[in-house]
Ligand SMILES: [Zn+2]
């Protein structure tokens with residue numbers, strides 16, 4: 001299967017990533033992607049861009065010789081109610097693509113029940129398209145309610161290629177993804193691979209994700225990256241458009 005989109009990447013604007021928008025676009029073209037998502041970190045991550053950056057993103061072209069660029073944000077889920085770090089009107093007016101994830105820099109890690117509630121509430125928010133890296137053993141969760149909520153709303157659950165990197169501090173991502181993927185298979189829930197590239201060299205790279213999906217014989221029909229059409233249709237369903 002070829003991966004035609006990468007909806008989770010960062011540039012210099014995130015404060016701890018190292019490429020420009022143009023370098024990321026070039027990397028995406030070299031990887032043969034059809035859509036590139038650039039999703040800078042939201043408020044609460046030290047050094048990330050401010051609201052004015054997001055509000056001015058309309059100046060950036062969205063078509064790069066046939067590569068579609070979607071600009072957005074990896075928002076922070078900041079509490080157990082699933083509250084997002086960005087304001088609703090900014091999300092609606094500025095973000096082509098809307099990711100949300102838990103980052104311990106701006107979230108007080110709770111019990112498995114509390115963390116699960118945070119994810120489930122974020123999934124029920126139509127302003128969230130994709131839940132990023134729900135895989136970190138330091139943030140315990142119950143996977144079944146998360147997968148069931150995603151089934152209800154269409155919200156995509158990410159398999160994050162960077163989580164498998166030895167430099168990454170997330171704990172037991174592989175074991176956690178196996179649990180989650182089994183349930184996604186059972187309930188037929190759409191997943192999406194994300195590179196979470198913090199450097200253009202990682203844009204569109206899904207080697208670790210591809211391996212785990214293969215090992216688990218995960219059905220390709222449930223992987224959003226395989227088709228631009230499937231992905232965009234799923235976005236509409238989530239947003240109720
Ligand atoms: Zn993240």
Ligand SMILES: [Zn+2]
Nearest residue numbers: 008010074196
């Ligand atoms: Zn990220």
